[in-house]
Amino acid sequence: MCPNVGDGDDERDEWLDTAFTPLADHLNKVAPGAKLKVKDVYNLMALCPFDSLAYNRLSPLCQLFTDDEFELFEYANDIDTYYGTG
DSSP: OOTTOOOSHHHHHHHHHHHTHHHHHHHHHHSTTOOOOHHHHHHHHHHHHHHHHHHTSOOGGGGGSOHHHHHHHHHHHHHHHHHHHO
């Protein structure tokens, strides 16, 4: 309820623009016409655990990304948490 707390969106989005632009470019190259934006890639990565839990199996979406790319995703969420509630 503190009026001075932020939400971390700006800081997270800055990280996404830096770290996820090459990933979005790569996915758009291998999937012509997809026109994925950085936020789309972030949201696809977020669907991996959601879909895996929903169907009680590893989601095929997870295979789109490497472990290193999931570390970038994890760091984006760390930034959001740090600036939003840290």
